[in-house]
Amino acid sequence: MSDFSNSLSVSASGLKAQAQRLRHVSENIANADTPGYRRKTVSFETEFGGPDASGRVETGRVNLDRRELEQVYDPSHPLADETGHYQGSNVDLMIEIADAREAQRSYEANLKMFDQARQMSASLMDLLRR
C-alpha cells in the first residue's frame, strides 16, 4: 500500500514541478517585448537523502538567462541611446514554445501515472467486495 501512496506523491510532485516550469515559460512569453527582460529558467532536482529516499522531484531556484540582450534599433523609443538602439529582452519564442511543449508532454505522462496508481489501488480495494 505504501508503494501506491509513494507513487501517487511522486507523480504529484512531478505535476507540480512541470506546472511551475510552465508558469515560468508563460512569464517569459508574456515579457518577450519588455525592454531589458531576462529569460527565467528553473532547474529540476531529485529530492534524495530523506528518511525514505522517495525520489520526488522539486524545482530548484530560478535562474536568469545570462545571454546578451537583443539590441533593437528604434531611434524614436524613449529608452533609445545616442546610436538609436535600446536593449530588448533575450526571450526566444521558439525555445519557449518548445519548452512549453516538453513540459506539457511530461505533465501528461505524470498525470497518466497518477491515474494508473489510483486505478491499481482501487482494484486492490475491490477485492474486499464480494
Next chain:
Amino acid sequence: MFEKIEIFRMAQAMAVHAGARQSLVAQNMANADTPGYAARDIKPFQALYEGGEASYAPRATRAGHLFGETGAITFDPLVDTNTVSDPNGNSVSLETEMLKAVDVKRQHDRALAIYKSSLGVLRSALGRR
C-alpha cells in the same frame, strides 16, 4: 492459514512486485526532465521467481534475529544501463516508461484476477455461495 496456500502467496508477491515497479516508473517519469537522473528498474517478476532461491544471504526469520533480511519482500532497484542518455545526463525515455507502465498494470490486474478467482474457489468450498 490462507496466506500459506501457494497460489495466494504467488498472487500476493506478483501484486507487490507490480506495486513496487509502479512506484519506480512513477519516479522515473517525475524525473524525466531532471539533469543527471538515471532511469531505475527492478527485475521482472519471472526472473525473481525463478532465481528467488539462489540468494544465500542470511535471513532473519524471527523477530529476535539481529541480522539478515526480514521476511518482507524487498526489491533493490537497478540503474538501467543500456539506455541512451540525453546531453544533460538524463536517461529516462518517456516511451519506454509508458510501455513499462502498461506492463505493470497488466501484471497487477492479472495477479488480482488470480487472487480473486482462487478466493472464489475457496469460498465455494466453504459452501457460502
